[in-house]
Amino acid sequence: MYKKIFILLICLLFILPGCAKPDNGDISNEGSSVSSTLDEGGITATSGDMTLNENGENIELSGQGSSGSGDVPGESEVSSGSTGSIDTGATTMPTKATVTGTTKNTTPTNTVTQPQSAHNLKNGMLLYIGYSGGPTSAFPYPSFSKSDIETLLDAGVTDFILIPFGQYNFLKAGDTSSAILSHSDINGITQSQIGSSSSADLAVIKEEYSNRMDLIMNGSARGLDFLVDEYIKNMNTVLSANSKAKIWFSFPDIDVLPLSDRYSAVYEQHIYKALKSKISATVWKENIAGFYYACEGIVQWYTPFNTNNTTDFNNAIVKNMRYLSNVVHADGKRFMWIPYYRSSASHSGAERIGHVANKTDIFDYVIMQPNYYFNEKEAPWMPLVKASLDSGAVVNYNKYVVGGTKTSKTIVTAELEIDARVSQSSFKARYDTYVSNFKPFVGKLPFVYYAGARDDLMSPEVLQCVREMYK
Numbered sequence: 001m002y003k004k005i006f007i008l009l010i011c012l013l014f015i016l017p018g019c020a021k022p023d024n025g026d027i028s029n030e031g032s033s034v035s036s037t038l039d040e041g042g043i044t045a046t047s048g049d050m051t052l053n054e055n056g057e058n059i060e061l062s063g064q065g066s067s068g069s070g071d072v073p074g075e076s077e078v079s080s081g082s083t084g085s086i087d088t089g090a091t092t093m094p095t096k097a098t099v100t101g102t103t104k105n106t107t108p109t110n111t112v113t114q115p116q117s118a119h120n121l122k123n124g125m126l127l128y129i130g131y132s133g134g135p136t137s138a139f140p141y142p143s144f145s146k147s148d149i150e151t152l153l154d155a156g157v158t159d160f161i162l163i164p165f166g167q168y169n170f171l172k173a174g175d176t177s178s179a180i181l182s183h184s185d186i187n188g189i190t191q192s193q194i195g196s197s198s199s200a201d202l203a204v205i206k207e208e209y210s211n212r213m214d215l216i217m218n219g220s221a222r223g224l225d226f227l228v229d230e231y232i233k234n235m236n237t238v239l240s241a242n243s244k245a246k247i248w249f250s251f252p253d254i255d256v257l258p259l260s261d262r263y264s265a266v267y268e269q270h271i272y273k274a275l276k277s278k279i280s281a282t283v284w285k286e287n288i289a290g291f292y293y294a295c296e297g298i299v300q301w302y303t304p305f306n307t308n309n310t311t312d313f314n315n316a317i318v319k320n321m322r323y324l325s326n327v328v329h330a331d332g333k334r335f336m337w338i339p340y341y342r343s344s345a346s347h348s349g350a351e352r353i354g355h356v357a358n359k360t361d362i363f364d365y366v367i368m369q370p371n372y373y374f375n376e377k378e379a380p381w382m383p384l385v386k387a388s389l390d391s392g393a394v395v396n397y398n399k400y401v402v403g404g405t406k407t408s409k410t411i412v413t414a415e416l417e418i419d420a421r422v423s424q425s426s427f428k429a430r431y432d433t434y435v436s437n438f439k440p441f442v443g444k445l446p447f448v449y450y451a452g453a454r455d456d457l458m459s460p461e462v463l464q465c466v467r468e469m470y471k
Contacts, residue, residue: 121289121336121365121411123470124159124248124448125152125457130230131222132165135215138222142454144234149241155463156470160238161248161292161336161448162231167220168252169263170213172270174223180266181256186210193258193316195304205302209256216255224270227252232278239287246289248336249275251324253294257302260295260316264323272327290334293321296369297339298352305352307403310359318356325362336365338415338448341381341388343397350384354394354402357410365411366394367448373417373430385414386437389445413445414438416469419452420459431465442469 131138149160172178186209191202231249238245251267254260272291276284298305298317306314312322321337328335343350357366370385371378380397387399393406416434421427438447449466451457 121246121248121334121446121448122158123156123442124161124446125157125466126161126163126448126450127234127457128165128453129162129234130164130168130227131220135167135212135219138167138220144237144454146237146240148454148458149238149245151458151463152466153242153245155467157449157466159246159248159289159446159448161250162234163250163292163294164227164230164252167216168222168224168227169254170216170221171223172266173225176217176221178223179217180263181213181259183210183213185259185262186213186256189258192304194302205258212255224252224266225274228271228274228278231275235279235283235287239283243287245287247287248290248292248334249288250292250294253296254317254320257299258316260303261319261323264320267320267324268327272324276331288333290336290364291324291328293324293335293337293363297349298356300348300352305348305355307351307355310355313352313355318362321356321362322360334364335362336367336448337363338367338369340371341368341385343381343384343395345397350394350396351402354396357394357412358401358403358406358408361408361410363410365413365446367413367415367446368394369415369450370417370434372433373419373427376426376430382433382437388412389414389438389441411445413441413447416447416449418449418462418465419456420462422465423461435469439469 127144128141129144131140152160170180172180186206189202189206189209191197191199194202194205196202235247238247249271251271254263256262275288279288295317298315303315303317312318325335337356339349339353341350341353353366353368356362368385368388370381372382384395384397384399387395389412391401391406392412393401394412396402414434414437416438418431418434419427422431441447447469449469451462451466456462
């Protein structure tokens, strides 16, 4: 969703990193055996050179980022034809991470409806708050006013998801003495933690992470205490417009993915408990619906994924997810995730998402990003996301339910994607595909809009589309 040139540059500098060498894994489909090299959206790469081929085009990338394609005002829903050079202080982009285990797939069967709860998600809207930017600089998002919130409420929005994109994931507080990770932590990463048998890959990954941490710690890093204050400020703005509005906070994205589980207790203490201590018991009970997990995928590099272990898949990201899920659910709150959807013979994104969504109760809601609005080349994902909603389970590129059968209570639905460019015919045509596919589910399933930062979201064209969808 790169809307303005300066934000596009930020996206290229910060959001896109993460394109690394693919994992290799064997995935068995019912009736056929598929053995494939898994990569990100058709990207292939080799250790020691940074030239990647995506859809027949060359890209040079360096650095590991949040989660690939995803929702960030500006935006990280990046065209597969984009090119750019990203400097995070490292020189190479390795690694292989394996997907292991046997998966039997079945065709979709039925639609799942969500259980009754006062904190059920209904008509959601992502509100980007605080600061955004690359590792070395940051800029504030435009603030939302009481009048803005009233307008969104009038358009049918019921749930406000407060989401940051600044560098809030290295410091507990606003000084380097409160760093969450150290260089010794990064140097202690093992081959098993990255899912690779290559010591060369491991060495390069450590260098990547160390260089990235130095850039951020000396640049745009802000503490979790700052983020909590931003949440409170924006929560008060929402509640000033409607005292009954539902609010969702976010656990920030994590940069050092193999050490994601190191963030578990930190996020519990410095986000969850910090927020609860600053919010009245009445507001916490009546208005705080739940939390959003900001990492937008279980990326195919830097972490292994073993489908035979349905507790955490031997994956540090999933361990972090499960820990925070337990914290949220123990307090009677809901937990949502909005990963980007990709599925093909060479892409295991949907397999990883699907095993979490279909086989665990970590999340109450898994809301898939089709990405089609931003990139016409992403058209193949739309019917697969629609098939997932039809079945109530994440399906793969063959429209088989990932994992064979769905055993979780997780609600599977889709993100609605839009920005101010919807006034242009090509973008409007793609947006209309969302309407035709997902409008029949409104009122039966919850949805969340990504509509960019404040200025795009509050444009008349976007507000009219939101109103028509939610009303």
